[in-house]
Amino acid sequence: MEAIQTKDLTKMYGKARGIIELNLAVEEGELFGFIGPNGAGKSTTIRTLLGLISPTSGSASVLGKDITLNREEILAQTGYLPSEALFYSGMRVRDILKLSADLRKKDCRQEAEKLCDRLQLDPSRKVDELSFGNRKKVAIVCALQARPRLLILDEPTGGLDPLMQRAFFDIIQERNREGVTVFLSSHVLSEIQRNCSRAAVIRDGRIIACGSVEELAKTSARRVSVHGRVNLEKLDGIKDLHYTEDSVSFLYGGDMNLLLGRLSEGDVSDLSVSEPDLEEIFLHYYQEGGGTQ
Amino acid sequence: MTIMKHELRQGRTSFLVWTAAIGILMAVCICLFPEMKGQMEGISKLFASMGAFTAAFGMDRLNFGSLPGYYAIECGNVLGLGGAFYAALCAVDILSKEERGRTAEFLLTHPVSRAKILAGKLAAVLLQITVLNVIIYIVSVMSVMIIGEAVPWRELNLLHLGYFLMQLEIAxxxxGISAFMRKGSMGTGLGLVAILYFMNLIANISKSVRFLNYLTPFGYCTGADIVSAGKLNLGMVAVGIVISAVGIIAAFVKYMHKDIQA
Structure with a gap:
């Protein structure tokens, strides 16, 4: 069964674009990545799935239930971690955790205690006194303490130090092994590459690529570094060009024969050609180009 | 129940401050009555000859030398305005604060229907206003007893009932307004009370705009009318009930389908 399925899901803010005819399928038990630049429509997608905003057209189901008809049932089995965690002023961490548990009509004290221990979160602190990272920890405990079937995480590691990021992903991986579906929206592509089996790329409100992370990282483009002199003028397919004193580095997605011709005409002392990582592919192809080359 | 308890906890400080402020002012006003009583007969005659100004406050129809007359004007203004401001502040922010403070995302991603959230928040507002009025009523009765005056039960009950209904209507x-707002709702609430209050003053001055008293909840809690008639104007109260129902229905209709902004 699909944990998340959208069919031509569209959200317009008046005339402004939110998401357009989004088709997405996340299998139950998957750890699914959702990648896209700012304003691409990641948060709009998540907010629509959670019922915070209504779709303009199309449909979507979460855990087999329609998002417009079964909002409460969906939310009862879903833990959500927002990108920016804000809470009621004047409350202590333990009060926030209790409020969240009470709203779910569950006793989550044991689980909350375990999570607070692992994330080194002091439940007696007032939320107003917490740093951005510590507020994020409160939101993480709120999302996880009821042991939901589905986790929707929006930029989950913002504000967390590297050690905490590791502790967080350890917990997420454990939950995923227990069968929890994880929908992870992130700008940090290494996070997606390390943790997700499949991912979708969204740009300008549309899904432009979806598949296994390995597939998405596959591209004919190569990172080329040349030591020496080479004339690259008017050579198509070059992106992210960097010159140093005696070397040049660029992403090349054009005709390899043309590049070899230019290299043979130049004065090359050393050459390396490597596969770009997902971060580079995302930055230079998914953001502007319209798909991998 | 969880939402209501949460709201009561959130509004505790504001409730205590407003209850204490109105209660103390009411007690002070009542305790000043014995001292003022002797001077009031002359003042009543003076006010009766001041035309529109006294008509606006209903002071031309009241005897300041009697406790019901004094109470209707002095205490009426304290509880009438104080209670109205509290009711407005309490209710106008109750939904919009979630979006302004960006806590709506936290609240609305829990498995609670929007209808239950609205009901819980409305119940919290009405309960706070009710408890405030009960406390003020007890403080007032005790203050009248302390100064050794006979409690004018009928007038006092009607005045307090009128102010209570007025606060409920404003709330x-x-x-309803809160469901439409995202920011700056406090000013809107206070502004609304001021407009409704001045509508009542204007309606009291000029016969040609007397109908305005049907639109403002201050219309059915004008102390002079209640004390002189010995009853509330049920026609105005009925219009008030309809306006209150419209406010609640508007809140539900809007908020049930409102897009919550990030």
């Missing part, structure tokens, strides 16, 4: 209107 319901502001609750």
């Amino acid at each position: 319901c209107i502001c609750f």
Whole structure:
């Protein structure tokens, strides 16, 4: 069964674009990545799935239930971690955790205690006194303490130090092994590459690529570094060009024969050609180009 | 129940401050009555000859030398305005604060229907206003007893009932407004009370705009009318009930399908 399925899901803010005819399928038990630049429509997608905003057209189901008809049932089995965690002023961490548990009509004290221990979160602190990272920890405990079937995480590691990021992903991986579906929206592509089996790329409100992370990282483009002199003028397919004193580095997605011709005409002392990582592919192809080359 | 308890906890400080402020002012006003009583006969005659100004406050129809007359004007203004401001502040922010403070995302991603959230928040507002009025009523009765005056039960009960209904109506209107607002709702609530209050003053001055008293909840809690008639104007109260219902229905209709902004 699909944990998340959208069919031509569209959200317009008046005339402004939110998401357009989004088709997405996340299998139950998957750890699914959702990648896209700012304003691409990641948060709009998540907010629509959670019922915070209504779709303009199309449909979507979460855990087999329609998002417009079964909002409460969906939310009862879903833990959500927002990108920016804000809470009621004047409350202590333990009060926030209790409020969240009470709203779910569950006793989550044991689980909350375990999570607070692992994330080194002091439940007696007032939320107003917490740093951005510590507020994020409160939101993480709120999302996880009821042991939901589905986790929707929006930029989950913002504000967390590297050690905490590791502790967080350890917990997420454990939950995923227990069968929890994880929908992870992130700008940090290494996070997606390390943790997700499949991912979708969204740009300008549309899904432009979806598949296994390995597939998405596959591209004919190569990172080329040349030591020496080479004339690259008017050579198509070059992106992210960097010159140093005696070397040049660029992403090349054009005709390899043309590049070899230019290299043979130049004065090359050393050459390396490597596969770009997902971060580079995302930055230079998914953001502007319209798909991998 | 969880939402209501949460709201009561959130509004505790504001409730205590407003209850204490109105209660103390009411007690002070009542305790000043014995001292003022002797001077009031002359003042009543003076006010009766001041035309529109006294008509606006209903002071031309009241005897300041009697406790009901004094109470209707002095204490009426304290509880009438104080209670109205509290009711407006309490209700106008109750929904909009979630979006302004960006806590709506936290609240609305829990498995609670929007209808239950609205009901819980409305119940919290109405309960706070009710408890405030009960406390003020007890403080007022005790203060009258302390100064050794006979409690004018009928007038006192009617005045307090009128102010209570007026606060409920203002709260319901502001609750409706809150569902439409995202920012700056406090000013809107206070502004609304000021407009409704001045509508009542204007309606009391000029016969040609007397109908305005049907639109403002201050219309059915004008102390002079209640004390002189010995009853509330049920026609105005009925219009108030309809306006209150419209406020609540508007809040539900809007908020049930409102897009919550990030």
